Amino acid sequence: MVSFCTRERGLVQAVAQGIGKPGSSLAPAVELFTHSTLFLAEARGADRLTQCRVIEPFYALRRDMARYGYAAVACELIVRTTEPGQLVPGMFEMLVSYLRAMEATEHPRVLSWAFELAYLELSGIGPVIDRCPACGKVGPGGVYVASHGGTLCPNCAPGDPSALVISPGTARTIGAMRCFDPDAIARLRLADPTRHQVQRLIRDHIRYHLDLNLKSEQFVEGVGRWRPPPRRPRVEEDASGGVSDDE
Ligand SMILES: [Zn+2]
The missing domain is CATH 1.20.1440.120 (Recombination protein O, C-terminal domain)
Structure with a gap:
């Protein structure tokens, strides 16, 4: 089940079958943030995604x-x-x-x-x-x-x-x-x-x-707060706060 934000129908939840299979024609439209034209088969419960055409993939966002x-x-x-x-x-x-x-x-x-x-x-x-x-x-x-x-x-x-x-x-x-x-x-x-x-x-x-x-x-x-971890120092503090030579 995938949620799509659509122009004509607002938020639509649709079943996208087989998207995990290699070569699935539906997989590109199910990538996050992708702008596509969707073809949906309306059904009771949930619509089914049958075809799609990617308009803008917005790769840079991923x-x-x-x-x-x-x-x-x-x-x-x-x-x-x-x-x-x-x-x-x-x-x-x-x-x-x-x-x-x-x-x-x-x-x-x-x-x-x-x-x-x-x-x-x-x-x-x-x-x-x-x-x-x-x-x-x-x-x-x-x-x-x-x-x-x-x-x-x-x-x-x-x-x-x-x-x-x-x-x-x-x-x-x-x-x-x-x-x-x-x-x-x-x-x-x-x-x-x-x-x-x-x-x-x-x-x-x-x-x-x-x-x-x-x-x-x-x-x-x-x-925003993440910083690369500092490189392992040559000397380490022991539990009491003092400094001891690395073995
Ligand atoms: Zn006032």
């Missing part, structure tokens, strides 16, 4: 661990928040343009945040960042409170020192990111405080409003 992770973030978000047959207009086109841009971008993290923000917006649950969701006061940014779904103005915000403050600049950057124009996103440069605010807002918002912790996000964070 060769690079980080890009693989970022591509998976978008797919996992769709698969875990969409019911089979549920059509979200624009979702398919946005996913294809995301995968295409992800092959070439020098800033995959920013592109993936933009996708997540745009997807939330498309699903009608994007964070409110241009006005206060409690009193309606217009103005970018404020104190993000997940249960309010956006950034509260100073009058409505709780005095919690650990609260996430979204600066007006970050709010404008988020506004630009969620329009999801890959060329415009490629020109964005996010300073460290902005990156931190964007990342935490997306994580908190998805956790609260979709009740999700994306496994692919954890994978991406793990890849």
